[in-house]
Amino acid sequence: MTHxxxxxxxxxxxxxxVWGAYFFHFIQLTRRGxxxxxxxxxLGALAVTVVAETVATGLIAWLFRRRARELDEGPTLQAALKASHxxxxxxxxxxxxxxxxxxxASLFGWSLDLSGAQGQVIAANVLLAMVVIAELLRAALTLALIPRR
Incomplete structure (x- = not known):
């Protein structure tokens, strides 16, 4: 397996x-109001994600440094570009x-009440969920598109 x-x-x-646990906790809190x-x-979830990915990737790279294969940048790069798109x-x-x-909502006169603290937290977490979903899709699709050897 390549690096x-x-x-x-x-x-x-x-x-x-990490993000599954975070959003599970977020949903639990939101249900309770x-x-x-x-x-x-x-901030904790972000820190755990960065540290866990850095440590795990560094450890794997160090443990398997002698077995590392040369990357074929053409197909690997194409897979990453397609997945990113x-x-x-x-x-x-x-x-x-x-x-x-x-x-x-505004067309029908409904108020989603984004002016209050709870509405802002929900809106921020919806935006965060969008970014997390896109990033997880990118990683999964890149894995699926990288040619097998």
Whole structure:
């Protein structure tokens, strides 16, 4: 397995675990009507993601440094570019869908109450979820498109 593929797997597993736990906690708090402390949970999840990916990727690279194969940049780069394009398009679609929800709500006179603290926290987490979904899709699709050897 190439270093790039190993890093993608680490990124995918860590991302699913950490952000899955974060959003599970977010949903639990939101159901109870609480949003306090979510900024610390977000910073903690971000720190755990960065540290876990850095340590795991560095450890794997160091342990298997002698077995590392030369990357074939053509197909690997093409897979990464295609996956990045699909993830970007998904992010654009999700952002446009969020804008459409806001536009339709205002068209019908509905208020989503984004002026209050809880509404802002929910909006911030919806935007965060969009970015996390796009990034996880990019990693998974790159893994799927990298040619097998």
């Amino acid at each position: 790039r593929r190993t890093h993608l797997w680490i990124s995918l597993v860590v991302g699913l675990a 609480e949003t306090g402390g979510l900024a610390l949970w977000f 699909v993830a970007l398009m998904l992010l654009v679609v999700m952002a446009l869908a969020a804008a459409a929800v806001l536009a339709f």
